[in-house]
Amino acid sequence: MTGLHWKSDTSLAVIHLITRGRDRRRNGTSGASDLVGSRWFVVGRSGWWIVRDSSLGRYYELLQTTNYELTLMFSKSLFSSFRFLFFATIIGGSTLSSTCNAFAHSIPRSQAPSPTSPPPHGSRQKLPTQGEYVIVTGGPSLIEWEKFKARPHDKYWGNFVRASRVRIQQLRAEYGPSFPITWLVYRRGYERRQTRQEKMDLIANIQSVRDKYGVELIWLSSGQQLIEYLNGDSIPGASAQPRNLVKLVGFEYFGHSNRACFMFDYSNEIDSASKAYLHEDQLKQIQKGLFVSHPFIKSWGCYTGQSMSRKWRAATGRKMIGAIGPTDYSNGYIAGGSLPLVKGRWGG
Numbered sequence: 001m002t003g004l005h006w007k008s009d010t011s012l013a014v015i016h017l018i019t020r021g022r023d024r025r026r027n028g029t030s031g032a033s034d035l036v037g038s039r040w041f042v043v044g045r046s047g048w049w050i051v052r053d054s055s056l057g058r059y060y061e062l063l064q065t066t067n068y069e070l071t072l073m074f075s076k077s078l079f080s081s082f083r084f085l086f087f088a089t090i091i092g093g094s095t096l097s098s099t100c101n102a103f104a105h106s107i108p109r110s111q112a113p114s115p116t117s118p119p120p121h122g123s124r125q126k127l128p129t130q131g132e133y134v135i136v137t138g139g140p141s142l143i144e145w146e147k148f149k150a151r152p153h154d155k156y157w158g159n160f161v162r163a164s165r166v167r168i169q170q171l172r173a174e175y176g177p178s179f180p181i182t183w184l185v186y187r188r189g190y191e192r193r194q195t196r197q198e199k200m201d202l203i204a205n206i207q208s209v210r211d212k213y214g215v216e217l218i219w220l221s222s223g224q225q226l227i228e229y230l231n232g233d234s235i236p237g238a239s240a241q242p243r244n245l246v247k248l249v250g251f252e253y254f255g256h257s258n259r260a261c262f263m264f265d266y267s268n269e270i271d272s273a274s275k276a277y278l279h280e281d282q283l284k285q286i287q288k289g290l291f292v293s294h295p296f297i298k299s300w301g302c303y304t305g306q307s308m309s310r311k312w313r314a315a316t317g318r319k320m321i322g323a324i325g326p327t328d329y330s331n332g333y334i335a336g337g338s339l340p341l342v343k344g345r346w347g348g
Contacts, residue, residue: 134248135253156330184226186219224282257303260279280311300323301327326342326343
């Protein structure tokens with residue numbers, strides 16, 4: 001980033017960003033090359049980013065490509081001249097590899113939000129001290145099916161595990177070391193991957209994430225089992241939860257999906273298909289009143305925002321953010337891991 005200067009410690013900087021050339025990642029694929037054009041945004045030393053543009057997905061992809069970890073919040077009142085408000089925490093030392101034209105402009109800090117990092121959903125002023133956060137992780141595909149495709153899925157076995165680990169790490173920083181986080185992982189997909197392809201103990205790797213971050217790990221086997229757990233019923237490896245007392249404050253899914261379902265074993269046992277899934281027509285089995293008033297619910301899988309998000313809201317009364325388009329986990333191993341990118345936009 002060139003030409004960026006701070007007028008004072010109490011200023012933010014307005015940056016005119018012009019991307020040129022191609023941002024090459026370690027795996028040789030292009031990174032931010034589709035971001036050619038002129039964009040305006042604001043950056044402050046406290047880590048706040050305010051963006052004036054409707055291309056939310058594009059900015060998110062650019063900043064994640066360059067080792068910035070983003071949490072998003074939509075703002076309708078603050079900075080009425082800006083459409084979106086981003087909260088960003090710098091997690092890497094690298095700078096934008098695209099050529100930037102930047103200049104400084106003073107904005108009184110009194111107009112800016114507090115530098116205290118909020119929860120990702122932003123609408124709550126205070127994080128809950130009770131409840132449960134649920135992360136669901138699907139399994140990877142196998143090369144025996146994917147090798148015939150022009151663009152094979154899951155070259156790295158840990159695409160979904162690594163992204164889940166990154167999110168769990170964020171949640172631990174936000175909610176503290178003892179807040180209940182439950183991690184449901186589709187075990188069979190990783191067992192098949194480790195015996196048929198990796199020849200290494202993937203289950204032990206997953207368990208090491210559990211041990212490091214102190215989460216409750218539950219092995220998942222079906223979409224029906226996931227519904228039962230959300231409803232508070234007992235399932236293998238987990239006792240019943242009184243949902244009138246233990247509300248869900250968040251739910252996130254990492255794995256393969258299409259517009260109508262979460263696919264826990266896509267292209268693992270059957271080429272380009274799934275035997276273990278949660279279909280949108282099953283969502284009506286989820287009981288009302290399981291979530292707090294303003295939970296954070298998001299599917300990081302492909303295309304969820306094109307149909308399943310609507311069915312989720314109809315069933316639960318709570319919004320689920322989903323992708324309008326595919327998501328990309330291919331840069332998940334860079335700089336200790338990152339959340340997936342959307343090639344389109346987030347909706348729901």
